[in-house]
Amino acid sequence: MAAEATRRLKSGARFLDPEVLARIGRLDLLARTVVEGFINGMHRSPYLGFSMDFAAHREYMPGDDIRRIDWKVFARSDRFYVKEFEAESNSNFISVIDISRSMDFGSNGVTKFDYARYLTACLTYFANKQRDRVGFASFDNDIVDYVPPSAKHLDIILHIIENLEPGGRSEYLKPLLKLTEAAKRRGIVVLVSDFYEEPRAVIDAVNNLRYRGHDVIVYQVLDRAEIEFDFDESATYEDLETGESVPVVPSRMREQYKQMMAEHLEEISSLMIKNQIDYGLVRTDEPLDESLFRYLLAREKLRRVR
Amino acid sequence: MGLSFLAPLFAVGLAALAIPILVHLTYRQKTTIVRFPSLMFVQKVPFKSMRRQKIRHWLLFLLRCAALAALVLAFSRPFFNEAGIAATLSSASREVVILIDNSHSMSYAGRWAAARQAARDTINGLAPSDRASLVFFSDAAQLAVRSTAQPSVLLSTLDAIDLSQRSTRYAPAIGIAQQLLAESDLPAKEVVLITDYQRIGWDPEQAVQLPEGTILTGIDVARDTASNLSIATVILQREAGPAGEQFVVNARLVNQGDEPAADVEVVLQIEGEAVDTRTVTLEPNSAATVQFQPQPVGADAVRGVVLAGTDDLAGDNTFYFIINPGETLNVLLVENDRAHDTDSFFIEGALAVGTRPAFRVRRTSAGRLQASDLDGIDAVILNDTPFPSGAAGSAVHDFVEAGGGALIALGELVHPDGWQGGDATALVPEFSVDIVDRNAEFGGALASYDRNHPVFEIFSAPRSGDFTAPSFYRYWRLQPGPDDLVLAGFDDGNPALIARSVGSGRVLVWPTTLDRFWNDFAVHGQVFVPFIQRATRYVAGYQETDAWQTVGGSLRLAALEGAQFSEGTPVELTSPDGRTTTLAASGVRLGPADPAAASDRIPLEAPGFYALAWSDESGDRELAVAANLDRRESDLSKLDPEELAAALAYRGGTAGALALDHQVTAEDREARQSWWWYLLVLVFVFLAAETALSNRLSPSSATGTT
Secondary structure, three states: OHHHHHHHHHHOOOOOOHHHHOOOOOHHHHHHHHHHHHHHHHHHOOOOOOOOOOOOEEEOOOOOOHHHEOHHHHHHHOOOEEEOOOOOOOOEEEEEEEOOHHHOOOOOOOOHHHHHHHHHHHHHHHHHHOOOEEEEEEEOOOEEEEEEEEOOOHHHHHHHHHOOOOOOOOOOHHHHHHHHHHOOOOEEEEEEEOOOOOHHHHHHHHHHHHHOOOEEEEEEEEOHHHHHOOOOOOEEEEEOOOOOEEEEOHHHHHHHHHHHHHHHHHHHHHHHHHOOOEEEEEEOOOOHHHHHHHHHHHHHHHHHHO | OOEEEOOHHHHHHHHHHHHHHHHHHHOOOOOOEEEEOOOOOHHHOOHHHHOOOOOOOHHHHHHHHHHHHHHHHHHOOEEEOHHHHHHHHOOOOEEEEEEEEOOHHHHOOOHHHHHHHHHHHHHHOOOOOOEEEEEEEOOOEEEEEEEEOOHHHHHHHHHHOOOOOOOOOOHHHHHHHHHHHHHOOOOEEEEEEEEOOEHHHOOOOOOOOOOOOOEEEEEEOOOOOOOEEEEEEEEEEEEEEOOEEEEEEEEEEEEEOOOOEEEEEEEEEEOOEEEEEEEEEEOOOEEEEEEOOOEEOOOOOEEEEEEEOOOOOHHHHEEEEEEOOOOEEEEEEEEOOOOOOOOOHHHHHHHHOOOOOEEEEEEEEOOOOOHHHHOOOOEEEEEOOOOOOHHHHHHHHHHHHOOOEEEEEOOOOOOHHHOOOOOHHHHOOEEEEEEEEOHHHOOEOEEEEOOOOOOOHHHOOOOOOOOOOOOEOEEEEEEOOOOOEEEEEEOOOOEEEEEEEEOOEEEEEEOOOOOOOOEOHHHOHHHHHHHHHHHHHHHHOOOOOOOOEEEOEEEEHHHOOOOOEEEEEEEEEEOOOOOEEEEEEEEOEEEOOOHHHOEOEEEOOOOEEEEEEEEEOOEEEEEEEEEEOOHHHHOOOEOOHHHHHHHHOOOOOOOHHHHHHHHHHHHHHHHHHOHHHHHHHHHHHHHHHHHHHHHHHOOOOOOOOO
């Protein structure tokens, strides 16, 4: 369904590539451009079920969610009415972005760090538009920034995202545990990282959020070159986080590298599915609307489940 | 084997062998630097693939390495375990335990045939003095043949056993092997594990290990890369439709494989007829949800099946479920004699919108209550009223004690005197005239509640209701008894909801009103309505009938709505394969001719529909239950055989005496053998050869690299 919807979107509204977006100076403008364009595209697409703020009453019928009954109307009229399109408000939305050094890599003009910033800004803008309370956290081996969820924090968050700098080495357990402690009220947590860590360690860390009751949506952001390893020249490769370096002849190790990377991605993906975490791998050369659509599908699914 | 070391830590010195290799392979790097996000995978690639230099003068290099290795080994004081050697050399008799995985995943692409053949080969390879046992396992283990020297018995049993429909668990089988080997007096012990090494079958927390000296031989019958399309689950949503209540079926499909699953036809069958078909394409290692057209909820239970494509593991391409019609609970609402018509307005409103179950509410007052009013009632709500006096009060008490339920709200129209003493004492905890008044603080709040309790579990999801919003101005200070459960509390620490058991029945006590007089809880419909419904369901002992069960489990008859059989009623049980068995029923127990063997459970061994049919005074009755394969079995990802072997390896005894005995024996053995002397001699031989060779080579290879 997601693939079909994405195809339809591609044939209709087309959104700007990350490389082009990088030329827009202001992040708030970028987020607005992408999200508004995305929503316009949605309105032209057959997926109109994601309406955000239309509300109306209709008479209650057996099978309706009893929590949608307008109890105040019942108290006045002794009749049951249901808010048919309740605005999806009052949910906490926290975007969490990995700002470790490994994110500061890009082979196509846009680094993973930039892409993660754009994605986070757009999702935050989007969530705010859906009247969710928006929060934000950045981390490397610890929480670096934390903005608690609030309906009024959009500007602060966009400002912080705009001024983010890549930090140190990445770690998942400690910062996500801290975040779990800080974000006590359950909501939606979107985690953006490249996940250079053993998959089980990642899942253990992410599960802390799940066990607290959060609905977790995970984006793994990678550059094409990290997946394809299509370097030609033999060189000394230096780890962005640790500073370690090793001599590498890419042609000799490409296949093994790609296989290991594929296995790593597969393990992360299957562990996420197994733990009922919405997971998506995004490449920095993919337009942002695909990621937004993935979020919207996950969000819609969560709404249905509740 | 029996090789051991007295000082194994010296073996660390072998790491020194890496130094010349590393120096050789890493020197003269290019100056071009590529900053890469992580060397996590680059460093895992075997070092040789990055090598730029070739080792020359291999003989010299090996001589030096051998000298170094022999020196380290000598210091490690090696010795041979004589018992082990003797056992090996004399081809001692073996106790072999053959563990064969017959879980559902073994039906994948010829794995079961391969497993059987591997077992046959193992049995045919047994020596005449060997003994072997045969264990089949899925989520449970079955000892099919206990330690025998007759291969014919093993082979005939092997042919007789077939695949099960259950999931995989290694621990029970290992446990049986452990026991069989521990009981054996044969000198050599071996376990042959024939399996597809499904990862879900191994829980690293399981504390199982094989006895010391056991050889574990793993036979992997899943060498191919497995892919599987499965229906992970089906989500059934009930909703209002134009013609009454309807249900929507959402099927969650998972494609675990490297190839996309293109144009998969997903079919919804209701009562055996295809009513809707969808086509979906799944990318590799992805999931998708398919939603079907809404279907009406009928007056009778409906059997549904979702079918999705076909593949080598066909069992999980089908999902069975039952849609039951709505059920009704009879509720008696007892009010204060002085109550106004509107005092129970919100309670009645909340119960009026219940659909599954529906609530049929009858209202009376404490003064008019008679014992006969309780006939056919599932739950009583005593709303802000003194406990009924005389025979009516005793009837309420007896009703609860016999398995009925009571929800008791204590508000402004009650007094402790009306609830202390007599039958009422058993129902309500003590409370005094000391009312907690929070008006000065503009009301207190509900600060905590047990989200795991059936009353509150509906509020465990995000955005499912905010209990902190209602304000509570006045409430009674309840003093819970030692057996009472406090399910919710106010922010000043006083109990807000207490559960207690009385005989077979359940009571919930709420120390404030359920209208707008002492709190505004009743106007917070988002939490009030589900709370009232859940609390009433709970005290009535209502259990929702599951839409499906899992194969490997069992069906508890008492959990089935309407499964009450009179003594001796013949009940026909039809299993998914169409076989019908007639059972004699007693109460909620069914069994064969011997009543002692009767059970209140029916084991579920195959996916599909199990049907119970019987007759009673209301005519012919039928109940159906859907059973599905355990969906964990659909995950064919593999466990590393070495990981399993390492986890099962003997890790030493737990008693200190055992460890001490082992240490003394080891020293004795090492002292007797003194292998280190021979190794030192070898070191000198190697060094002498190295000196001779390097002297010979040095004039012509001044810049040689080793």
